[in-house]
Amino acid sequence: MTAAATARLLDDLATGGSAGSGAGDLVTDPEVLASYQRDQAAPALVPAGMPAAVVRPRTTAQVQHAVRTAAAHNIPVVPRGAGSGLSGGANAIDRCLIVSTELMTDVTEVDGASLLATVQPGLVNAQLREAAEREGLFYAPDPASWEFSTIGGNIATNAGGLCCVKYGVTRDALLGLELVLADGSAVRIGRRARKGVAGYDLTSLICGSEGTLGIVTEATMRLIPPPRSSATLAASFPTLGSAGAAIQKIVRNSTPSVLELMDRTTIQAVEAMAPQELDETVAALLFARSDLGGSAALREVDRMAAWCEEAGATLAITTDEEAEGRMLMAARRLAYPALERQGATLLDDVGVPLGQIPALLDGIETIAQQHGVLIGTFGHAGDGNMHPTIVFDHHDPDAVARANEAFVALVRLALSLGGTVTGEHGVGLLKRDFLAAELGDAHALHHAIKRALDPHGLFNPGKGI
Amino acid sequence: MTAAATARLLDDLATGGSAGSGAGDLVTDPEVLASYQRDQAAPALVPAGMPAAVVRPRTTAQVQHAVRTAAAHNIPVVPRGAGSGLSGGANAIDRCLIVSTELMTDVTEVDGASLLATVQPGLVNAQLREAAEREGLFYAPDPASWEFSTIGGNIATNAGGLCCVKYGVTRDALLGLELVLADGSAVRIGRRARKGVAGYDLTSLICGSEGTLGIVTEATMRLIPPPRSSATLAASFPTLGSAGAAIQKIVRNSTPSVLELMDRTTIQAVEAMAPQELDETVAALLFARSDLGGSAALREVDRMAAWCEEAGATLAITTDEEAEGRMLMAARRLAYPALERQGATLLDDVGVPLGQIPALLDGIETIAQQHGVLIGTFGHAGDGNMHPTIVFDHHDPDAVARANEAFVALVRLALSLGGTVTGEHGVGLLKRDFLAAELGDAHALHHAIKRALDPHGLFNPGKGI
Structure with a gap:
C-alpha cells in the first residue's frame, strides 16, 4: 500500500460516517500498529501481516463507517476483541483494516426480570459476570480467559470453559445480537424471548463464525439463577484407563458442574512451578464439582468419589468447604501456565x-x-x-x-x-x-x-x- | 398437471436412483393422497393444495432420487414427518411432491458411552426415548406430541416441550445430521463430539428451518443421564398478577424441570371434561417440578411453594410421590383437549x-x-x-x-x-x-x-x- 493510499484511507476513516463521527479512534503509530498483529496463537504456527490501520470504534455507526470505508478501499477487515484468541483468528492480514472493539464496553442493559443483559462486544467476560451478579444472577460461560477476553471474542469463537459441561457454551447463552454486514448495514437477529422459532437460527450461525460473516456490535446474553453452593472432588488414578472409566461412569450418571482432567506430565509441571503436594507418580488427576447446594452437592460428589474408587482411584477426596474446594482445583488452574514454564x-x-x-x-x-x-x-x-x-x-x-x-x-x-x-x-x-x-x-x-x-x-x- | 405429466413423474420416481431402488413407496390412490394434504394447523387459517404424488422413501438414496426427480420435473418438494405440526408447515402445495419420512424409522445406533443416538427422521420421539432408556439414558425434548411426532419433524420445527425449561429444545439435543440438498447431494453436518467449533453451526441453521433448506435423512441426538426422582408443586392464584410474581421469583432463583401455567378459562374447560376437583374460581394454576432427586427435589419445590405463598397463592401443594405428582399435573395435560371440546x-x-x-x-x-x-x-x-x-x-x-x-x-x-x-x-x-x-x-x-x-x-x- 503506498503512503498516499494509506493517507487517503486514514482520512476516509477519520471523517464522514453517521453524524460525521468517523470510524472511531485511529491507531497510526507503527509500534502500536505492530501490537495488533497477533493474538495469542503460537507465532511459529501461524502467519501475521501488518495492518494498514487499526480503528477503535465506540458505536455501531462507527463500525459501519469502518466497514464501508474498508470496502471502498478494497482492503479486508479483521475484527478483533482482546486479542486473547489461541488460533490466529484475530491475526492481521497485510494491508487490512483491524476493527478493534476494545472501546465498545458498555453494558446497555441488565434486565433482571427477563434474565438477560445486552452489552457491547468489547465488554470483558468478567465484567458481564459482575453486572449479572449485581442483579443476583449469573453469566455462565467461563473460558479460561474470562478475566480478559471479551464477549465479542467469546461469540466469535463460541468459547467454552469449565462450567460449560453443565451450563453450555457461549452459543447457549446468546439470545440475540446486532451485526454489521459486509455492505455496512446493521441488522438485529435473534430475540429477547427465551424460546422462539421465527426464521432461521442466524444467531447460532454467527456464533463461532470467527469474524468471517460480520462484526457483532451488540449482544443480548442469557443470564441464569446463581448456582447454589458447590462441593468438590479430586481423585488420582494409577492409569489413564482407570481415569477414563471413572469419567464414563460420572457423565452417564450425574451432572457435574465441572469435570476436568490433568495427566502426569501436567501434574509434574504444576509441582515444579508451585508445589501442591500432588502425587507425581499417578497417571491422572480428575476434578469434579457439583453445584446442587449444601448436602445435595456433597452427596453428588461423594457418589462420584465412589465411582472413582470402583474404577481404581488410589485416592478420592471430597469437600463442601468452598476454600478447600478452591485449593483442590488450584492445580487444574495452574496447568497451562505450569506447562508454559517448561x-x-x-x-x-x-x-x-x-x-x-x-x-x-x-x-x-x-x-x-x-x-x-x-x-x-x-x-x-x-x-x-x-x-x-x-x-x-x-x-x-x-x-x-x-x-x-x-x-x-x-x-x-x-x-x-x-x-x-x-x-x-x-x-x-x-x-x-x-x-x-x-x-x-x-x-x-x-x-x-x-x-x-x-x-x-x-x-x-x-x-x- | 396433465395426466401424462403425472404419469411421467410417477414413472421417474419409481425407477432409477441409486441401485435402481427409485424413491420409495409411491402413493397414488386419490383418497390417500388427500390424507397428505394437511398437518394439524387450523384449516380455516391455512390453505392446502393437492400433491401430484406422495413418496415414502426408506433410505437416504431414495430421498436423493425423490429430490432429483422433483427438480427435474420442476415441481416443489414438501417434506413431511408425522403431519402433527400446528402451523401448516407440512401442508401440500398444489402439484408438489410430498416426501414423507414415515417409513424411515431405524435407530441406527445408540452409543451409550458417547451419550448419543443416531436415528432416521421418521422415528417417533417416544421410540427414541425408549431406545435411550434401554441404555440407561434419557432423551430430553418432549413436545406435547411426543407419542406420535417424529424426530425429523421435531428438528424441522425445533420443537420444545415441558422439559425444555431445564433441558433445552430440540436444537440443544441435536449434535449432527445428514441432509439431502436441493441438488440431490447428501452431506453430513455437525459432529459426534459434545463440543466443537470447526466451521459454521449449520446444524443449528437447519434445526427449525421447516423443511425449506433440505431434507434431514439421519440425525445424531444427544442423550443425557436419566433425571433423578421428581417432586411436584401445584399452586393456585387469585389473580394473574400474583401468578406472574411467583413465576418471576421461581425463574430467578431455581431451576424447575417443569414450570407450567393454566388460566381460569382452561381450568373450567378441564373441569367440564374430566372433573379434577379444581377450584374454578382461581385465576390461574401453576405447576412446577424439580428433578433433583429425593429430599433435594422436595426441598426445591417446597422453596417454590413458599415463594408462591409470598406472591399471594391461595393454595400450594407439594409432593415427592410420583403418582400424586402425576395427578397434580393431569389437569395441565388435559388443557388443550379440554379447550377443544368447548x-x-x-x-x-x-x-x-x-x-x-x-x-x-x-x-x-x-x-x-x-x-x-x-x-x-x-x-x-x-x-x-x-x-x-x-x-x-x-x-x-x-x-x-x-x-x-x-x-x-x-x-x-x-x-x-x-x-x-x-x-x-x-x-x-x-x-x-x-x-x-x-x-x-x-x-x-x-x-x-x-x-x-x-x-x-x-x-x-x-x-x-
Whole structure:
C-alpha cells in the first residue's frame, strides 16, 4: 500500500460516517500498529501481516463507517476483541483494516426480570459476570480467559470453559445480537424471548463464525439463577484407563458442574512451578464439582468419589468447604501456565465423542513416544474436549520439527476417533489445513453461506472456514 | 398437471436412483393422497393444495432420487414427518411432491458411552426415548406430541416441550445430521463430539428451518443421564398478577424441570371434561417440578411453594410421590383437549421475554374482552412461551371473524412486548404474515441463506421464512 493510499484511507476513516463521527479512534503509530498483529496463537504456527490501520470504534455507526470505508478501499477487515484468541483468528492480514472493539464496553442493559443483559462486544467476560451478579444472577460461560477476553471474542469463537459441561457454551447463552454486514448495514437477529422459532437460527450461525460473516456490535446474553453452593472432588488414578472409566461412569450418571482432567506430565509441571503436594507418580488427576447446594452437592460428589474408587482411584477426596474446594482445583488452574514454564508450547484443542476419551488419552501417549516429545494433557473431560500441550525447546530445530509433527498427529488422532479438530479455540489460521478433512462433503455448504453473507470476502479472509 | 405429466413423474420416481431402488413407496390412490394434504394447523387459517404424488422413501438414496426427480420435473418438494405440526408447515402445495419420512424409522445406533443416538427422521420421539432408556439414558425434548411426532419433524420445527425449561429444545439435543440438498447431494453436518467449533453451526441453521433448506435423512441426538426422582408443586392464584410474581421469583432463583401455567378459562374447560376437583374460581394454576432427586427435589419445590405463598397463592401443594405428582399435573395435560371440546379452537404459540409474562397475561385478557371471544391460556411459563387458545363457534360467521381478529391481536401483543410470533410451533403458513414484523431489517438475510442453499426454491416454497 503506498503512503498516499494509506493517507487517503486514514482520512476516509477519520471523517464522514453517521453524524460525521468517523470510524472511531485511529491507531497510526507503527509500534502500536505492530501490537495488533497477533493474538495469542503460537507465532511459529501461524502467519501475521501488518495492518494498514487499526480503528477503535465506540458505536455501531462507527463500525459501519469502518466497514464501508474498508470496502471502498478494497482492503479486508479483521475484527478483533482482546486479542486473547489461541488460533490466529484475530491475526492481521497485510494491508487490512483491524476493527478493534476494545472501546465498545458498555453494558446497555441488565434486565433482571427477563434474565438477560445486552452489552457491547468489547465488554470483558468478567465484567458481564459482575453486572449479572449485581442483579443476583449469573453469566455462565467461563473460558479460561474470562478475566480478559471479551464477549465479542467469546461469540466469535463460541468459547467454552469449565462450567460449560453443565451450563453450555457461549452459543447457549446468546439470545440475540446486532451485526454489521459486509455492505455496512446493521441488522438485529435473534430475540429477547427465551424460546422462539421465527426464521432461521442466524444467531447460532454467527456464533463461532470467527469474524468471517460480520462484526457483532451488540449482544443480548442469557443470564441464569446463581448456582447454589458447590462441593468438590479430586481423585488420582494409577492409569489413564482407570481415569477414563471413572469419567464414563460420572457423565452417564450425574451432572457435574465441572469435570476436568490433568495427566502426569501436567501434574509434574504444576509441582515444579508451585508445589501442591500432588502425587507425581499417578497417571491422572480428575476434578469434579457439583453445584446442587449444601448436602445435595456433597452427596453428588461423594457418589462420584465412589465411582472413582470402583474404577481404581488410589485416592478420592471430597469437600463442601468452598476454600478447600478452591485449593483442590488450584492445580487444574495452574496447568497451562505450569506447562508454559517448561519450554515453548503448542497448545492443542481437540474434541472427541465421550466414549472415545480413553482412546484419545492412549493415543496422545503413543504420539508423545513416537515423536519423542513431551505432551501434557489437561482439559474438559466431561465434554471430551482436551488440550494436549506439546512442550519443546524452540532453540532446537529438530525439536521444533518433532513438535510440529506431533501437533499434526494429535489433530489426526482426534479426527480418526470421530472427533473435531477444535473443541473451543476455533479454526482461525491454526486449523485451516485440517478443516476439509473434518467437514468433508459439507465444506462447500460452508462456503455457500460465506458467499451469501460476504460475497466479496471482506471479513477476515483466509480464517475460519 | 396433465395426466401424462403425472404419469411421467410417477414413472421417474419409481425407477432409477441409486441401485435402481427409485424413491420409495409411491402413493397414488386419490383418497390417500388427500390424507397428505394437511398437518394439524387450523384449516380455516391455512390453505392446502393437492400433491401430484406422495413418496415414502426408506433410505437416504431414495430421498436423493425423490429430490432429483422433483427438480427435474420442476415441481416443489414438501417434506413431511408425522403431519402433527400446528402451523401448516407440512401442508401440500398444489402439484408438489410430498416426501414423507414415515417409513424411515431405524435407530441406527445408540452409543451409550458417547451419550448419543443416531436415528432416521421418521422415528417417533417416544421410540427414541425408549431406545435411550434401554441404555440407561434419557432423551430430553418432549413436545406435547411426543407419542406420535417424529424426530425429523421435531428438528424441522425445533420443537420444545415441558422439559425444555431445564433441558433445552430440540436444537440443544441435536449434535449432527445428514441432509439431502436441493441438488440431490447428501452431506453430513455437525459432529459426534459434545463440543466443537470447526466451521459454521449449520446444524443449528437447519434445526427449525421447516423443511425449506433440505431434507434431514439421519440425525445424531444427544442423550443425557436419566433425571433423578421428581417432586411436584401445584399452586393456585387469585389473580394473574400474583401468578406472574411467583413465576418471576421461581425463574430467578431455581431451576424447575417443569414450570407450567393454566388460566381460569382452561381450568373450567378441564373441569367440564374430566372433573379434577379444581377450584374454578382461581385465576390461574401453576405447576412446577424439580428433578433433583429425593429430599433435594422436595426441598426445591417446597422453596417454590413458599415463594408462591409470598406472591399471594391461595393454595400450594407439594409432593415427592410420583403418582400424586402425576395427578397434580393431569389437569395441565388435559388443557388443550379440554379447550377443544368447548368449540372450534385457534391455538396460538407466542413467546415473550420472561419479565413480560404478566403483561402478556394481562394483554390476553384485554383482547378476549375487546373481541368478545373466549381465550384459554396455558403454556410454558418458565420459557415465556404461552398457548392462548381462542375458543369459538365455527358455525357463526361473526364469531369466526372475531376469533381471527383476536388471533392477529395476540400475535401483535407478543411483538409489542419484545416477543416472538412463534415460540415452538413454527411459522409454517400460519405466521408468515407476521414474520416481516418480527425479523425487521434481518429478513433479507434469511432470504439470502435460503437462496444460497436452495437457489431454485425447490423445498417447501412459501413456508417458514
